[in-house]
Amino acid sequence: MTLFDAHTHLDAMAQRSGVPADDGFVASVMSQAREVGVVSAVTVGDTVGSSRWCVAAAANHPNVYAAVAVHPTEIDGLDDTDYAELEQLARDPRVVAVGETGLDYYCDRTAPAAQQEHFRRHIALAKTVGKPLMIHDRDAHADVLRILREEGAPEQVVFHAFSGDADMAGECVLAGYVLSFPGVITFKNAPALREAAAVVPLEHLLVETDAPFLTPHPHRGKPNAPRLLPLTAAALAEAVGVEPESLAAAVMENGFRVFGIPQK
Numbered sequence: 001m002t003l004f005d006a007h008t009h010l011d012a013m014a015q016r017s018g019v020p021a022d023d024g025f026v027a028s029v030m031s032q033a034r035e036v037g038v039v040s041a042v043t044v045g046d047t048v049g050s051s052r053w054c055v056a057a058a059a060n061h062p063n064v065y066a067a068v069a070v071h072p073t074e075i076d077g078l079d080d081t082d083y084a085e086l087e088q089l090a091r092d093p094r095v096v097a098v099g100e101t102g103l104d105y106y107c108d109r110t111a112p113a114a115q116q117e118h119f120r121r122h123i124a125l126a127k128t129v130g131k132p133l134m135i136h137d138r139d140a141h142a143d144v145l146r147i148l149r150e151e152g153a154p155e156q157v158v159f160h161a162f163s164g165d166a167d168m169a170g171e172c173v174l175a176g177y178v179l180s181f182p183g184v185i186t187f188k189n190a191p192a193l194r195e196a197a198a199v200v201p202l203e204h205l206l207v208e209t210d211a212p213f214l215t216p217h218p219h220r221g222k223p224n225a226p227r228l229l230p231l232t233a234a235a236l237a238e239a240v241g242v243e244p245e246s247l248a249a250a251v252m253e254n255g256f257r258v259f260g261i262p263q264k
């Protein structure tokens with residue numbers, strides 16, 4: 001059984017552990033992951049600098065892919081020069097998505113109007129480079145869906161760390177979006193998220209760590225890592241009502257298909 005981690009932050013993991021985010025660190029994280037069957041991961045940028053780091057990590061590690069964008073809470077001062085660099089990075093063949101971008105109304109560091117403007121620019125960027133859009137949506141479900149409708153969604157849209165209810169999940173599936181579920185689905189207090197997962201057809205599912213964040217039960221309180229993905233995948237399989245093996249096969253295939261990675 002193999003698994004694909006659709007969204008992780010290898011640079012933030014190193015930072016959280018207080019070690020250099022170098023090739024040795026990435027190699028050791030990915031080899032620990034491989035031991036439990038997690039064979040591939042998308043490392044996701046949240047600033048221009050972090051995006052640059054992700055592209056370099058993907059260049060040096062064949063089982064690591066990159067996503068590039070500026071997170072909605074990091075958009076202060078983001079200008080045309082930054083967008084030009086993001087576009088250049090996004091065109092790299094090892095970059096499989098523009099993300100994470102979207103709206104975060106939980107964090108009040110950046111104004112909703114500014115977040116929306118930059119979300120629209122990221123949608124345009126994804127369409128310009130012809131890559132999937134990877135969305136961060138925190139307490140902003142209605143506006144994220146509305147802006148996607150207004151702008152016209154790129155061909156592939158992935159909701160990272162999906163946090164909506166079953167109604168929203170249904171709406172996303174209808175629109176052709178893919179839903180990526182995080183460790184939250186293992187939490188006792190998250191029945192609504194399991195109900196949401198239950199309405200999603202297998203071909204619309206991905207699974208992720210969002211490491212070092214959203215650590216699955218029973219490791220909550222400790223930093224997350226790709227090697228903990230099987231716990232989340234098992235909980236997702238149970239919520240969906242399939243065997244863990246079927247879920248794993250589906251998310252592997254979906255990962256390769258959605259991110260446009262040729263299967264070896």
Ligand SMILES: [Zn+2]
Nearest residue numbers: 007044100210
């Ligand atoms: Zn993330």
